[in-house]
Amino acid sequence: MASVPPPKRSRLRRFVVASFKVALGALLIMAIAVGVAVAVAVNQLPSYAELIRRDDLGQMVRVRAADGTIIHTQGxxxxxxxxxxxxxxxxxxxxxxxxxxxxxxxxxxxxxxxxxxxxxxxxxxxxxxxxxxxxxxxxxxxxxxxxxxxxxxxxxxxxxxxxxxxxxxxxxxxxxxxxxxxxxxxxxxxxxxxxxxxxxxxxxxxxxxxxxxxxxxxxxxxxxxxxxxxxxxxxxxxxxxxxxxxxxxxxxxxxxxxxxxxVQIARNTTVGTRTRYFIDWVMPQLDTLIDETVQPIDVWTTVHLGMQEVAERAISANAPEGVQGALVSLDRDGAVRAMVGGLDYRTSNYNRATQATRQPGSSFKLFVYLAGLEAGLTPDTPILDGPITIGRWSPRNSNGRYSGPMPMRQALAYSVNTVAVRIAQQVGTQTVADMAQRLGITTRISTFPSMALGASEVRLIDMVRAYATVARGGVGVTPYGIRRVTTADGTLIYQHQDDQSRVLLQPWVAQQMTDMLAGVVSRGTARAADLGRPTAGKTGTTTSSADAWFVGFSSGLTTGVWMGRDNNRPIPGFSGGQAPARTFHDFMVRAVARRPVEPFATDAQAPDWPTGDAENSLLEVVPPDDQGQMVDQDGNPIERQQPEEEDPYGRDAARPEDQVPEEYQEETY
Missing domain, CATH: 1.10.3810.10 (Biosynthetic peptidoglycan transglycosylase-like)
Structure with missing residues (x-):
């Protein structure tokens, strides 16, 4: 019997079976490929200890105030x-x-x-x-x-x-x-x-x-x-x-x-814009202090939140409408305790405390008198307050009057311009410029005659630094805002060190200068700054009252205040002895309230100078004539008048650079 041949498979069935085999093979190959890929990936994975580090997310920076409060986070x-x-x-x-x-x-x-x-x-x-x-x-x-x-x-x-x-x-x-x-x-x-x-x-x-x-x-x-x-x-x-x-x-x-x-949502505990001027100033300094750019770090700063708040209130309360204000306060070692760069950071982040360069007016006389002291003058040296002409420039006093010879301390107290110009001319304006830069002025100081009255532009923080050096007895002060930097686990990677080896002024020079600056507050143009404890400082007002300053110190704290308009427009009747001095008072009376009262040291002795009247020979003080009448250098009579005690806030008339005669505008420094 003949065998029956098996039925032929349909084409559809053969296609399905073949497709299934191909798919199964593909899946098998894919599974093997995935398995190999996973195995390779497993071998390349970091260890668990490496994965728990979060360096790859960027560096976290937390900025803290002096009390540890977080005032800014970055990253x-x-x-x-x-x-x-x-x-x-x-x-x-x-x-x-x-x-x-x-x-x-x-x-x-x-x-x-x-x-x-x-x-x-x-x-x-x-x-x-x-x-x-x-x-x-x-x-x-x-x-x-x-x-x-x-x-x-x-x-x-x-x-x-x-x-x-x-x-x-x-x-x-x-x-x-x-x-x-x-x-x-x-x-x-x-x-x-x-x-x-x-x-x-x-x-x-x-x-x-x-x-x-x-x-x-x-x-x-x-x-x-x-x-x-x-x-x-x-x-x-x-x-x-x-x-x-x-x-x-x-x-x-x-x-x-x-x-x-x-659920209670926590309020944002950061300080907001209150310290932003300070933060903007201090953060770029990190790059020069540390090399760590990966690990999370804590930046412990010097700013005192209580002082900062008082400083902002003082500026806001005293600045006239339409006028900007800035304040810097340094502790005795240079630690920045408060910094106000303007009335409102949200409307202007321009830091007038560290970036703006403005004419300081008579607050610049600090350097004139320091140069005079180093040249052998004393606070009691009589200097002629009388007309003086240099080329075609004849500086004048704010009241338009002259008082004849007067002690240096009195001339500084009442901000007598002619005396400052005479001292600068005799010791040399280059010497005065050198003194300013020695004490930390970083801007260019011109040496034309009106520089003695503050015609060269400076920064507020530099002026405060210079006065702080005087307050510290001549030891150099460098403003700083970062005390230390640590990693998140507390490992110290930077610590500020106070350098007390930079003696910029002899102690007797600093102490005599302090004694004179104290007179400015107690009986001169800065009575509004008196704190009821030993206080020293100097006012400054420029021509047309475009800028008004007060820089002073007490109980180890040095504070400078500037006020003016960003566009340099004048402010009629404005002076450093008014709003800036009051701002200084309102801030400092709270800032030093818990500090002990510190009398100023004035017992350092000046060296014995060579034989001869160094003071008179240096300044060529003109004596009275035979009838006792005061005369100027040309022999003309001088009407002798005492400064008016009732009006201690007279403007310091500094001549701006653009009004200096052409023959004295040449830069030599």
Missing amino acids: PSFGEWLPSNDIPQIMRDAIVSVEDRRFYSHIGVDPIGIVRSLIVRLQRGFWAQGGSTLTQQLARNIFLTNDRSFIRKVREAILAMALEWRFSKDQILELYLNRVYFGGGAFGIDAASRRFFGHSAAQLSTGEAAMIAGLVKAPSNYAPTADAAAARGRSRARVVLGEMVEYGAITPAQAAAADPEQ
Whole structure:
């Protein structure tokens, strides 16, 4: 009997079988390729100890005031790293509930989640759900960017599986919760908890945990850093609580009790704009002090928040309408305790305390008189207050009168211009310029005659530095704002050292100058600055009252005040003995209130000068004629009048550079 041949397979069946084999082979090859890729990735992964470092997120810089208060943050904000066992279970449940319910069962990627997101994509026509697991999000945050390319998604999946192979679920969740960005500059749940609720993440309540877990989806939209955002954050937290109930982490009753409306959002504890002028000045100095650019650091500064607040109030209360003001206050070692660069940082971030160069008026006479003291004069040396003409320039006193010979201390107290010009001419304007730069003036000092009256522009912080050197007995003072820099764990990487070896003035020179400056406050043009304790300083007012100054010191604190208009327009009737001196008083009376009263040292002895009347020969003081009548250098009679005690705030008439005769405008310094 002939055998029956087997039925021929249909073409469709053969095609299906062949396709199945090809697909199976392709899947096998793909699985092998993925396995190899994951194995390679596992070998290339950093160790867990390396992963818990957050250097790759950028350097975090926290700037602190003298009392440790954080006044500025720069870069990402990190809290404490919480080990897995210290992370509250409610926080773990909240993040898993809303972000990855199958976290504890998948291998780094979730096929069910991927299929679900594909179905939603087909239904809606756009990607409405993400299929990324917590592990994939972690891989993206640590190793990848946020671009949406297919290649990035493949790499993300491979890295996620490598992480699952290399580390435990608890380790992965610990990494995630300590590294993910939660908005407001906060990386990690501890930074977020401290930023938004004011306490450690170890103390999170159910409502707070739900709010933090809800931030991952859109940190910038839900971070409760403002009222509107807080409202959105609370709304998102209700969604998270619902997910937690569905996940089984909490009961409906617990969800109802964890009312997001009752969650207290912490107020922003940073100082805001109050110290911004100081911060803008101090932050660029970091590059010259330390080399650390990776590890989080704390910058401990010198600014005293109480003094800073008083300084701003004093400037605002005394500055006339339309007039800007600036203030710098240095402690005896140069530590900047307060800095005001203008009336309002929000409207103008131009720092008039450190950047602006303005004519100092008679406050510049400090350097004239210091040069005179070093040349052999004393506070009691009589100097002629009479007409003087240099070329075509004839400086005058503010009251238009002359008083004949008067002691230097009296001439400084009443800011007599002719005396200052005579001293500068005799010792040499170059000598005066050298003195100014020796004590820290960094701007160019011209040597034409009117420089004696403050015609060259200077910076406020430099003037305060110079006066602080006098207050310190001649030991050089350098303003500084950074006391120390530490890493986040407290390791010291920079410490300021006070250099007391730079003696710029002999003690007797500094003490005699201090004695004269005290007279300016007690009986001269700066009575408004008197603190009721030993106080010394000098007023300054320029022509047309465009600039008004007072710089002085008491009880180890030196403070300078400048007021004027940014456009240099004059302010009629304005002078350094008025608003600036009152500002100095209002600030200093509070700033030194808890400091001991310090009498000025005046017992240092000047050296014995060579035989002869060095003072008169130096300054060629003109004696009275035979009838006792005071005469000027040309023999003309001088009407002798005493300064008016009732009007101590007379303007110091400094001649600006643009009014100096052409023959004296040539720069020689």
